[in-house]
Amino acid sequence: MDQEVLEKLLRAQQSITEMVSSGASLPECLEEICSSIEQALASKAGKSSILLLKGNNLHHGAAPSLPKAYCDAVNGVEIGESVGSCGTAAFTKRQVIVADIATDPLWADFKGLALPHNLVACWSTPIVSSTGEVLGTFAIYYPEIRFPEPEDLKLIDHFTGLSRIAIEREYSMQREQVLNAQLKTSNEKLKAFISVIPDLGLILDEEGNYIDIYGGNGELLVVNSSELIGKNIREVIDCDTAVQLTSAIRRALEYSELEFLEYTLEVKGGRRVFEGRICPINHYLPEQPEKKHVLWIARDITEKKQAEENIERLAYYDPLTGLPNRRMFNDYLDCTVDKIARYDLIGALLFMDLDNFKRINDSLGHTVGDQLLVKIADNLKPFIGPQTNLSRLGGDEFVVLLESKSKNIDNVHREASKLAESLLDVFSQTLTLQDAHYAVRASIGICLIHEKAVSASEILKRADSAMYKAKKAGGNRYAFFDPELQRMADLQLRIERDIEAAISKNEFEAYFQPQLDMGGALVGAEALVRWIHPEEGVISPDKFIPIAEQTGAIHRIQEIVLRESCELIVALKETGASHDRCTMAINISACQFDVDLEERIKLVVDEFSLPTSKFKLEITESMLMENVEMIVEKMQSLKSKGFRFSVDDFGTGYSSLAYLHSFPIDELKIDRSFIKQIESKGTAIIDAIVSLSQSFGLRVVAEGVETREQLEILAEKNVSSVQGYYHAKPMPAHEFITWVTKAKRCEN
CATH class of the missing domain: 3.20.20.450 (EAL domain)
Structure with missing residues (x-):
């Protein structure tokens, strides 16, 4: 390639590159590419053509020197194995060199279109995208039978590459325009939708920064919306809740799925419980289409939660002491008995009844009695743990359900004995109420849970029976339902001491x-x-x-x-x-x-x-x-x-x-x-x-x-x-x- 041609080539490349980068239209860029290669070819008789592939058909892109009639004739031709030089090149993804259109079988069905316009030879190269897809073809026509020189092929490859850049740039801009239009439409729909619902609509990026806030009551925000935009969740929300919320954002973006969570925030309107629904939004910001965002719908469910908790508390908790009531205890006992039977475990039920408590109610009134029951319940609450469940059945009756980790009945027997002793120690403490002192003792009946055929109601009855044995023995003590186990407990305790x-x-x-x-x-x-x-x-x-x-x-x-x-x-x-x-x-x-x-x-x-x-x-x-x-x-x-x-x-x-x-x-x-x-x-x-x-x-x-x-x-x-x-x-x-x-x- 001589110096003059090389200089022309460099000038053409610079001109085309500037046109592409400055946003010139695709027809202008393709016209410039065709004109530039025609000037650079050794034979000035060469005429270039660029066809664009849309589906399975080639459409006119640029051909400044070819007859319009010919361009119109081949416009829209379907590609295939023997569809001239361009149709075959696009179909096979290979360069096709035809030196004599009149005799080449690839042109058998199309030479009648070319020869009348004195188009005798045609070299066509597929324009392939960076992802391997065919974008179109780049062709050179000659008025005589002609094979390309090596210098010709180099020029064709070079201008084919420039064509690919121009076409890919145009298609990318078209996709961006479509996406931006879709995003704008989505944003408008979102604003209209959120403006009529009481929930808060929050747009946050993947780092947890507030981008936009829609609808809702301002009282549900931590600070005013104008102060919130641009800040990060960690700057305005307590650390634990911020970790919970950012984790939800991360999961929503990672799995591209709707995320649900419940959280509590101290907002302008006070401490509120929210239900959050988070879903990813793609291309939310036109200027940063690659940045990830989520839509966060925050619904205030404080009143709903309070109502649910009140209903559950009334159904399952004793309103006086706050302990689980008989209904909840029965459910828990049924589950425990089933679990013990299924996994061959051992448990124990401790039934407590206050000694002579009726005398306090009769002499001092139920108000004082209730106040004492509250104090007793508070003293017993420390015994609630992963292996123990404390409930009030009603009146002056309390129960503790023990789930042991041991499968040895002797070990569980000892655990129950020690627990009963600890409970009796609690009742040995004097209770003070309005400067008056009260000594309230209790009798405890214990029933070990290990027989698979025994029902929950029978276990409760046995523990109640054992409790009455303790009362008959003088009260302020515990007794096992099984007489032999009681003897073992007495011996065990004596030996320990x-x-x-x-x-x-x-x-x-x-x-x-x-x-x-x-x-x-x-x-x-x-x-x-x-x-x-x-x-x-x-x-x-x-x-x-x-x-x-x-x-x-x-x-x-x-x-x-x-x-x-x-x-x-x-x-x-x-x-x-x-x-x-x-x-x-x-x-x-x-x-x-x-x-x-x-x-x-x-x-x-x-x-x-x-x-x-x-x-x-x-x-x-x-x-x-x-x-x-x-x-x-x-x-x-x-x-x-x-x-x-x-x-x-x-x-x-x-x-x-x-x-x-x-x-x-x-x-x-x-x-x-x-x-x-x-x-x-x-x-x-x-x-x-x-x-x-x-x-x-x-x-x-x-x-x-x-x-x-x-x-x-x-x-x-x-x-x-x-x-x-x-x-x-x-x-x-x-x-x-x-x-x-x-x-x-x-x-x-």
């Missing part, structure tokens, strides 16, 4: 049972707690340990045992009665893993300056199956501090080999039940446990050895050590020291 008293009176004492290797040498001891009751003597751990675990007293009892164990180790060391390899086994309860077990034990052991390796922490096999990840984590942490672990009562639980391998244990203790059967039923189980222990590199301790025959059999089974009555019973520390000293003299 006795445990607390026993701790303060130092009635708990550690006893120690020696552990010996198969040669009879002392290798350690197990610390066992004993309750030395002043009246009942020694109480078995089976009777108080479970209750101590439930009340949390086990932690203080455990510390007593640990301290006395440390004291014994120090005493044995001072007397020279034991060697460094002797260990002390301490029993650990499952509940102790839920608290700061490591800190508690380490603190006591460090206080006596003893190595942690002296202590074996005994856990039961069943504990290995509960919350495995947490147990393993805490065991590994204790193991890293030097403590050892022994699995007590092994063989009675459900451990799998996989679990056993996962736990950082050092020792298995064969349960005494297997030792007891060793002479009558053989040693198969013991052989299996010993073999399993050896495969995992664990020591084996046999507990409950009571006869010489048992000891001799175990000696043949590679058992590491034994403990049991054959050698010695559990004994206090001073007796243990005497026993060890005596045993050592016998060895010597």
Whole structure:
């Protein structure tokens, strides 16, 4: 391409670009493009044409040098595979070069239109948009048979690109004009609609800025509308509500769906409840069509909400105390009973009746009685929670429905007992009314809910029956419907109180049972707690340990045992009665893993300056199956501090080999039940446990050895050590020291 042509091309490109950017009409731009390429072509005989594709038909766009008759003849031609150069190029999306119209099959049906006007050759290129759609064709006609030179094709490609820019610009402007007209119409309709409704119409952008406000009562706005425009929601509304509203805007825009919400605002007309409906609006601002907006219709529903709440309160709440009434309680009880039956849960109903309250009403009048009931209800309201429901059935009757998380009936029994005690504590408080003091007590009947066939009305009747039992027993107490459960509750309560008293009176004492290797040498001891009751003597751990675990007293009892164990180790060391390899086994309860077990034990052991390796922490096999990840984590942490672990009562639980391998244990203790059967039923189980222990590199301790025959059999089974009555019973520390000293003299 020579310098002269190049300069013409650059001038033409600049001129066309300026026309497009300045908004010149599409016909003007296309005419200029055609004129410019005709001047730039090497042969001045070339005539250009631009056709625009609309649907499947090509329509005249520009052709300044072609005969008008020919342009009119081809205007509106339908594109196809053999529709001349232009129709074929538009259909195939490929450039079509026809050097001889008279002989080319593409022109078979159209050469009669071209040849009379001396149009002999036609090169046509499809004009393709930036999105791949055909916009039209760009063609060059010649009066002689002619093939294009490479320079010709470059020029055609260049001016085809300019044509695409001009056409796309025109179409974009047309779309904007249509959208702006539609938006204007929509806005006018919106204004007319909102002007006749009492609701507020708010236009906000995606950031929560107020753009426009339509209709409604100005009293429903936070500030005057003129002050609101341009401000952000966060500037005029409290933080929590602003977050709620902006989240609704975001959801409406994200999902392009109608959003509903209810919210409360402090507006010029006072505190009002609104129902908001939010929907996205596209192209709301003509000058910013890409910016997102929402229409927010705010309807004042304050009076409606108040009416609904009043109706519900009258239907379901006691007007005197504000508590749920009998109707609401019955609905709740029905649902709870159904839930308990469906999911095999356990609950409890506590029925409260004020003792001798009729006397107050009769002597002082119902006004005073009602005022006292309000005070009592206020004192009971703190018991309302996620697991408890408090209601007033009427008169001086109140009920509490307990939904326990436990599926163990004994645990729920204890929960109900503790709740009843707390309620009685509330009634033990003196009530003051107009400088007068009143002592109002109550009787409580409790019915556990666990039988699937029992109806809600029957449960209420049983609780009422149990309440009358409490009244007959003197009042100001609680009673269970089941007599056996009542006996259990009394025993449970007495043991709980006795445990607390026993701790303060130092009635708990550690006893120690020696552990010996198969040669009879002392290798350690197990610390066992004993309750030395002043009246009942020694109480078995089976009777108080479970209750101590439930009340949390086990932690203080455990510390007593640990301290006395440390004291014994120090005493044995001072007397020279034991060697460094002797260990002390301490029993650990499952509940102790839920608290700061490591800190508690380490603190006591460090206080006596003893190595942690002296202590074996005994856990039961069943504990290995509960919350495995947490147990393993805490065991590994204790193991890293030097403590050892022994699995007590092994063989009675459900451990799998996989679990056993996962736990950082050092020792298995064969349960005494297997030792007891060793002479009558053989040693198969013991052989299996010993073999399993050896495969995992664990020591084996046999507990409950009571006869010489048992000891001799175990000696043949590679058992590491034994403990049991054959050698010695559990004994206090001073007796243990005497026993060890005596045993050592016998060895010597």
